[in-house]
Amino acid sequence: MFDPGWNPLHGVPSYPAERYGALADRIGGILQSCSDIVLVQAEAVVALEAVAVSLARPGLSALNIVTSPYGGWFGQWLRRGGAAVRDIVTEPGLPIEIEAVARALDARPEIDVLAVVHAESASGILNPLPEILALARAHGIVTVVDAVASVGGHEFDVDELGIDIAVIGPQKALGGPAGLSALSVSRRAWELILSDGAPRDSILSLADLKAWLDGGRQALPGTPAPLEFFALEAALDRIEGEGLEKIVARHALAGSATRAGLTALGAGAWVPAARASNLVTAVPVPQGLAPAALIAAAGRLGVELTEGVGTAPVRLVRLNHTGQRASFQTVLSNVVAYGAALRQAGHACDIAAAAEAISAAYSR
Structure with missing residues (x-):
C-alpha cells in the first residue's frame, strides 16, 4: 500500500562501491593530477581540517599564509596538534605579497609545510600561487593548497605546479554538491602524513583513507551518503560535457x-x-x-x-x-x-x- 508520507529521497539505493574509484579518477582529471585522489564524506572545511590533523604533530614546522578566516582556522588546527606554526597575515581583504613569503622562508629554512588558499571567496582575491609554490619547491617544503574557490574558475594544474596536497569542494565553480570534498595527495605528502603518530580511526584521518586506496578503492569507511555521490557523478557528467x-x-x-x-x-x-x-x-x-x-x-x-x-x-x-x-x-x-x-x-x-x-x- 502506498504511503503518502514516503519521499523517494529517503529510499536512495547505496552508491555502488566499484564506482568510487572511477569518481576519484575523474576528479584527478579535473585537477590534472597523477597523485592519489581521496574522497572525503563531508564539506571541504572538514577535508581541510583532516589535512591539518593528519600532518600536525610536535616537531613539525609550518608556514601558514592567512588571507581569510580559512587560513586562520588551518593554523589553529595545526597548533592544536602540536606543530610550530608561523602565520603570515595580510592586510584585511588583500592577497599576500610574494616578498613577504620569501622573507619568511629565508628567516626559517627548517619549515616542513607551507599552507595557502588559492582564491578567496571571502574577499574576491587571488593569491600568487605559482610564485609561492616555486619558492616552496626551492626550499623542499610540502605544500597544502586550498583550491575550493579556484578549481573550475582558474587554471589549476596540480602536477605542473608541483602541489603536494590540494583540497577541493565541488560546490562552487564546478556546480556540484556541497556535502563531499576531495584531496590530491603526493607521495612525499603521504610520507609526512604516515610518519609516527598519524591519527587513526577518525573521520579526520587521512591514514584511514590511505588504507582505502591500498585496499582497492572499494567501499569507503563509515556510511557514505548516496545522494551526495550520485549528485557528484551527475556534476562530473556535466563538467565533462561542457569541458x-x-x-x-x-x-x-x-x-x-x-x-x-x-x-x-x-x-x-x-x-x-x-x-x-x-x-x-x-x-x-x-x-x-x-x-x-x-x-x-x-x-x-x-x-x-x-x-x-x-x-x-x-x-x-x-x-x-x-x-x-x-x-x-x-x-x-x-x-x-x-x-x-x-x-x-x-x-x-x-x-x-x-x-x-x-x-x-x-x-x-
Missing part, C-alpha cells in the same frame, strides 16, 4: 565583464584583474554608506549581494558569478542592482554605461 577549459573561460569572462561594468558604473573593483578571483568580485563601499543597506536595496530588486567575510575594517560588497551564475544575465543583474542601490543612497552612477560595458565584454 573544463570552457568552464574556466566562462568564469574568467564573468569576472572581467563584472570589473568592466563596475568601472563604467564609476564604482571600481577592489583589486586589479591579476589579483582578482574569477568567482566573486568585491567592490569597496563608498564612505558614509553601510554595506547592509546596499545589500538590502539590491535584494528588493531580486539580486543577492553579500558582504565581505573577515575583511573588517575594510567594507566590501561581493558580486557572485560562480558556477551557473557565471553568465551574462547574472553579471548584468549584479552590476545593475549594485548601481541602483548606490543611486537610491544618493550616489551618482552610470548604469547605462555599465550595462553597455558588460554587453561589449560578452560580444567580443
Whole structure:
C-alpha cells in the first residue's frame, strides 16, 4: 500500500562501491593530477581540517599564509596538534605579497609545510600561487593548497605546479554538491602524513583513507551518503560535457565583464584583474554608506549581494558569478542592482554605461 508520507529521497539505493574509484579518477582529471585522489564524506572545511590533523604533530614546522578566516582556522588546527606554526597575515581583504613569503622562508629554512588558499571567496582575491609554490619547491617544503574557490574558475594544474596536497569542494565553480570534498595527495605528502603518530580511526584521518586506496578503492569507511555521490557523478557528467577549459573561460569572462561594468558604473573593483578571483568580485563601499543597506536595496530588486567575510575594517560588497551564475544575465543583474542601490543612497552612477560595458565584454 502506498504511503503518502514516503519521499523517494529517503529510499536512495547505496552508491555502488566499484564506482568510487572511477569518481576519484575523474576528479584527478579535473585537477590534472597523477597523485592519489581521496574522497572525503563531508564539506571541504572538514577535508581541510583532516589535512591539518593528519600532518600536525610536535616537531613539525609550518608556514601558514592567512588571507581569510580559512587560513586562520588551518593554523589553529595545526597548533592544536602540536606543530610550530608561523602565520603570515595580510592586510584585511588583500592577497599576500610574494616578498613577504620569501622573507619568511629565508628567516626559517627548517619549515616542513607551507599552507595557502588559492582564491578567496571571502574577499574576491587571488593569491600568487605559482610564485609561492616555486619558492616552496626551492626550499623542499610540502605544500597544502586550498583550491575550493579556484578549481573550475582558474587554471589549476596540480602536477605542473608541483602541489603536494590540494583540497577541493565541488560546490562552487564546478556546480556540484556541497556535502563531499576531495584531496590530491603526493607521495612525499603521504610520507609526512604516515610518519609516527598519524591519527587513526577518525573521520579526520587521512591514514584511514590511505588504507582505502591500498585496499582497492572499494567501499569507503563509515556510511557514505548516496545522494551526495550520485549528485557528484551527475556534476562530473556535466563538467565533462561542457569541458573544463570552457568552464574556466566562462568564469574568467564573468569576472572581467563584472570589473568592466563596475568601472563604467564609476564604482571600481577592489583589486586589479591579476589579483582578482574569477568567482566573486568585491567592490569597496563608498564612505558614509553601510554595506547592509546596499545589500538590502539590491535584494528588493531580486539580486543577492553579500558582504565581505573577515575583511573588517575594510567594507566590501561581493558580486557572485560562480558556477551557473557565471553568465551574462547574472553579471548584468549584479552590476545593475549594485548601481541602483548606490543611486537610491544618493550616489551618482552610470548604469547605462555599465550595462553597455558588460554587453561589449560578452560580444567580443
